[in-house]
Amino acid sequence: MIRLIDINGLTHYLAPQSIASIVEAGASSQWHGIRAYVRTTNGKTIEARETADQIATMIAAGAEKLIALQAEIDAHEIANGNLFALVNELRELLQDAKRALSELQLAAIPDESTEGVPAIIPPEAFRKFVDAHARLCFLMHQRGHNPAQEGQRNG
Incomplete structure (x- = not known):
């Protein structure tokens, strides 16, 4: 106006x-x-x-001013789209990691013959678990999410 x-x-x-x-x-x-x-x-x-x-x-x-505001809106929409894609990717990797953990727990074979080792984990289940969590951690690190180290959280 x-x-x-x-x-x-x-x-x-x-x-x-x-x-x-x-x-x-x-x-x-x-x-x-x-x-x-x-x-x-x-x-x-x-x-x-x-x-x-x-x-x-x-x-x-x-x-x-309208052109500048439209450019700013466009930039925010692109950023929001990128953020939405990142969240979806992280959500999918988190679901994969949770599924791998559940499979690991289901694949565990109880073993009471050895003290301190309550179960035997089949190698394939352990590999899936480690791979899924490694993909999740790698993407989080790549995207700039660096959780505090254990000593920093508790200390």
């Missing part, structure tokens, strides 16, 4: 797209304080105190 003041001192706020034309006022009109005639798309004419150049500058400045 741009702000215009008419010759009666009334303020008008106009959307630039609602302006049909701007005409610089003649010398006799300028003597009465009218600097420009602004015709709107609905046919209304505002006798403005601002010059045609000032009004055109306001419109251009508003357009530049």
